[in-house]
Amino acid sequence: MAAPALLELTRLEVAYGGIHAVKGIDLIVRQGELVCLIGANGAGKTTTLKGITGLQPVKAGKIVYDGADVTGKPAFQLVRKGLSMVPEGRGVFGALTIEENLAMGAYSRRDRVAIKQDIERVFGLFPRLKERRKQTAGTLSGGEQQMLAMARAIMSRPKLLLLDEPSMGLAPLMVQKVFETILTIAAEGVTILLIEQNAKLALEVSHRGYVMESGTITLSGDARQLLSDPKVREAYLGEAV
């Protein structure tokens, strides 16, 4: 018996700037899973995420999170329910220190003592950030900023974490580090929906995967099976089959 669904999208449609970018997709993320949504640029991955988090109005369909219908709910309410996200392009607070960034991540919480403890715990997970705790986030490299954005997201103690293109614009070595970070967070018991262009790496770390193409899900299943699927290999892994 599979674990209960934490997030379930049913026939979700989202428009983006007049374009019907997401044309009715079904997607499930179960408790404790790491699921990836892969696809080329413009396939509608980020629009899907914006639809889930209320940053973009949903045209049709339903989003159920943790047993409740959250279709069209604004992001700030979702965060309070334990659905956290790392927006595309990281969005760290550049002029604030790393510590202040992490404290901001706990904005939805009011338990000051536990927040302090969590900051230390997060520093334990990310020693690189601890070394630079008094530095401003703007002075970090792209990869470190991504790391900080993810660390900040788990400060809200999420049940589900949505990651939007965490590897975007990073050097290959940093991409590796970011994926290690994702595994670290998953090991903490956080369920993750990962949106990625880097199909190979995403499928390698995930349990299951969905492939998106011009607004629809064309393939889905076990991540390892998808990795060996000839269609995926040809379209996303750049291999001639």
Add this chain to the structure above:
Amino acid sequence: MSLAARRSGIPVHVWAGVALVAIALGVLPFVAALAGQAWVRILNFAMIYTMLALGLNIVVGFAGLLDLGYIAFYAVGAYTYALLASPQFGIHLPFWVILPIGASIACLFGVLLGTPTLKLRGDYLAIVTLGFGEIIRIFLNNLNAPLNFTNGPQGINLIDPFRIGGFSLASTETFFGISFSGPQKYYYMLLLLTIAVIFVNLRLQNSRLGRAWEAIREDEIAAKAMGINTRNVKLLAFAMGASFGGIAGAVFSATQQFISPESFGLFESIIVLAMVVLGGMGNIPGVILGAVLLTLLPEVLRYTMEPLQMALFGRVVIDAETIRLLVFGVALVAIMLFRPAGLWPSAVRKRELEVAKEEAAA
């Protein structure tokens, strides 16, 4: 530092400093009066502008929303006081009744401006707020027909001064053998109000709301992702900034006892914004410094430019009124060139500029 002082949390030298500042502020109106009562009035204006600038600082400095029509709230507060305490309608409510009413009405106008502009940022927001400020002024200018509300361009005269019981702040009185002039009494009243406004602003900055404003200023999408209700938090910035503007306006009305739409033009908006920016956006001591400096500087220039020219050239080459504005403008440009983050910037603002510089270099 002694152990006892350390345990009490606030060291002795801080208390001593506070006491010194308190004494200095206490005798200041008498020192200023040596140069004439006009200088006491200028000090009073410095405090009114301090309140105004602190209110604008919430919107511009804390939340990062560029508001060019802020003076409208000042006008709303001023006219609220004027209409409720003058022969205009024959209503004469006491100031402690009007002050909260003025703040509330200004707050309402803040929400009125904030709601339609929630999605706007930067230049676009600036344009809309600029228009809003002008609309309010033009309304006040024209609301004398068909029904006469504001007396139009003539303004409202004979506004009641602050009065507590039978004790008016406008007249000269003698206590303990010391004669207190009207402006000097106003000074103490304004000082108390200004300290209260500063205190509220300090508390706001360090509150949860203050952090939410900071997050929105830095990155609005990320702020949403932190669980911040950006819509309400931005509206609160407008509402609270407007309330302080309203209070300052009501006080202005009572101090001047005369107001007209002329006092609420675009130039005033720009000056208040300049106080915030030059002083140090987002930093409360900086904003106070900016407000005091920009109130005093033009006045000091007004009185020094002619004697200075006489001393240098033996005659007045340029009219004091003309050169005053010229020197004032040059001073503003110089401050921005040499201290782009303001005279007394906040730590975060300084870092923002550093980050921007690094990004530009990269």
